[in-house]
Amino acid sequence: MAWTSLCELSELExxxxxxxEIEGFQLAVFLSNGKVYVMDNYCPHAGGNLAGGFVDDGCAxxxxxxxxxxxxxxxxxxxxxxxxxxxxxxxxxxxxxxLVQAELPMP
Ligand code: FES
Numbered sequence: 001m002a003w004t005s006l007c008e009l010s011e012l013e014x015x016x017x018x019x020x021e022i023e024g025f026q027l028a029v030f031l032s033n034g035k036v037y038v039m040d041n042y043c044p045h046a047g048g049n050l051a052g053g054f055v056d057d058g059c060a061x062x063x064x065x066x067x068x069x070x071x072x073x074x075x076x077x078x079x080x081x082x083x084x085x086x087x088x089x090x091x092x093x094x095x096x097x098x099l100v101q102a103e104l105p106m107p
Contacts, residue, residue: 001103001104001105001106002103002104002106003090003092003101003102003103004022004023004101004102004103004104004106005092005099005100005101006020006022006027006029006038006099006100006101006102007020007029007099007100008097008098008099008100009031009036009091009098009099009100010098012029012030012031012036012100013031014031014032014033014034014055015030015031015032015054015055016030016031016054016055017029017030017050017051017052017053017054017055017060018030018051019041019049019051019052020051022104023104023106025040025104026040026041026042027039027040027041027051027087027102028040028041028049028050028051028053028060029051029100029102030055030060030071032055032058032071036089036091036100037060037071037072037086037089038086038087038089038100038102039060039069039071039074039084039085039086039087040074040084040085040086042084043062043064043067043069043084044082044083044084045062045064045065045067046064046065048062048063048064048065048067049063049064050062050063050069050084055071056068058070058071058072059071059077060084069083069084071086072086073086074086087102087103087104088102088103089101089102089103090103
């Protein structure tokens with residue numbers, strides 16, 4: 001596992017997703033009520049781009065057919081057996097920049 005910088009906090013918009021591709025990971029980064037969440041970008045329904053979605057009631061909502069995945073654990077709202085992988089996040093301050101980091105499984 002390694003903490004990896006994904007973007008700056010200022011690049012995120014509350015309630016919206018941002019796509020980040022890094023180290024072979026395709027990720028959706030969300031800001032909701034001042035907290036950052038990171039999950040895989042790929043929607044298990046039909047491969048929608050979760051980063052293109054939005055936050056509703058604590059869930060990242062896929063823009064294709066509106067499946068809602070909990071920001072905290074990636075579980076589909078009404079069917080927790082269906083899940084998107086989520087990653088631990090933290091803020092890291094470096095030379096005045098507020099970096100969003102996720103703990104990614106590195107070899
Ligand atoms: S592809 Fe995401 S809800 Fe259908």
